[in-house]
Amino acid sequence: MRADHQLRAFEQILNNYDGSLPLHRFLPTYFKQHKQMGSSDRRWATRHIYSFFRLGKTLPALPQEERLSIADFLCHDTLSQIVEKNFPDLVGSITLPLEEKLNLIKTKYPKFDIKEVYPFHASLSGDIDKEAFFTSFFKQPDLFIRVAAEESAAIVAKLGDENVAVKAISQTALALPNGTKLETVLKEGSYQVQDLSSQHTGNYFKPNKWDKWWDCCAASGGKTLLLHSFEPVIELLVSDLRESVLLNLDERFRLAGIKKYHKKELDLLKNNDQVLHHYQFDGIILDAPCTGSGTWGRTPEMLTFFEERKINQFASIQKAIVQNIVKYLKPGKPLIYITCSAFEAENEAVVQHIIDTLPLELEKMELIKGYENNADTMFVARLIKKSQD
Helix, strand or coil: CHHHHHHHHHHHHHHHCCCCCCHHHHHHHHHHHCCCCCHHHHHHHHHHHHHHHHCCCCCCCCCHHHHHHHHHHHHCCCCCHHHHHHCHHHHHHCCCCHHHHHHHHHHHCCCCCHHHHCCCHHHECCCCCHHHHHHHHHCCCCEEEECCHHHHHHHHHHHHHCCCCCEECCCCEEEECCCCCCCCCCCCCCCEECCHHHHHHHHHCCCCCCCEEEECCCCCCHHHHHHHHHCCCCEEEEEECCHHHHHHHHHHHHHHCCCCCEEEECCCCCCCHHHHCCCCECEEEEECCCCCCCCCCCCCCHHHHCCCCHHHHHHHHHHHHHHHHHHHECCCCEEEEEECCCEHHHCHHHHHHHHHHCCEEEEEEEEECHHHCCCCCEEEEEEEECCCC
């Protein structure tokens, strides 16, 4: 009976969810409205709904309960009662490696096609190992934090003392299980939550002392904080379209000890000459608005609800923003173009458009294959403004 109870809770959530809000925002509101659900009910419902969406659009003709059973079997190495009920023959295989479990499902369901997990596979950047990328969606990415190199050993020791599993990826990057509650363990301001691939983009910044840099789509300031960690003696301008996220940025900067910076609320799709006419920058970071398709391991509901037409919509926005900001970049200086997209139209194709239409030349670009490190997949390019003749 417990399996039937869990299934009803899952079905009620699924029937109420329309994709208009991210799942991680929808669920807390839903649970507040359904106070009869205890902590165990909420935990299982969350596990089941996330597992279900990780299946993407493969095996669409099967009943929801059967698709949920397949997804939960693939996503977890602990049994759920729904898997026990529907797949008694697979109970003993729950702890097998994912690749072996996928083979069992392919044997059981010959129509299972892993590329249908990610329905927009034809649009992916050519560098992606599609099989590895699709497989990665059955596993929640890690939580990554960035720490100061000189504090890394002490932080790792502190986490170990608190029985928090931690893996040092580099001198400054640590990986932890997703959902780890760090605020009760580590001192506020001693770390930054930042995906490993996002941290990697910093290798493209190369700031110099006394430079003037503009993080033009700053959001909550993660890239600026990364830039500052490489060279604290720079002049900073941060901007974003949304005032609310800039307020969050203020708090993050305060905790990081950054006191001197300029901040502006700007719509980069408009002409901002009146505000920026006197600015000339030694570097511009454009962490561009995008589909986020490289991060759907964290938001697997997008595998179901994303609309393909949005790829070209975002690509048009990205091209327009670059067109509007490049005039504020000094000759010989870098534009750092970043997306958390896995789609060629937002990545390599935008870079090609930039070098074809603007006075910029490509120095280096990279698709950061986060699926190889249980992290997000991202794209970064460093483009240099040509000197004026």
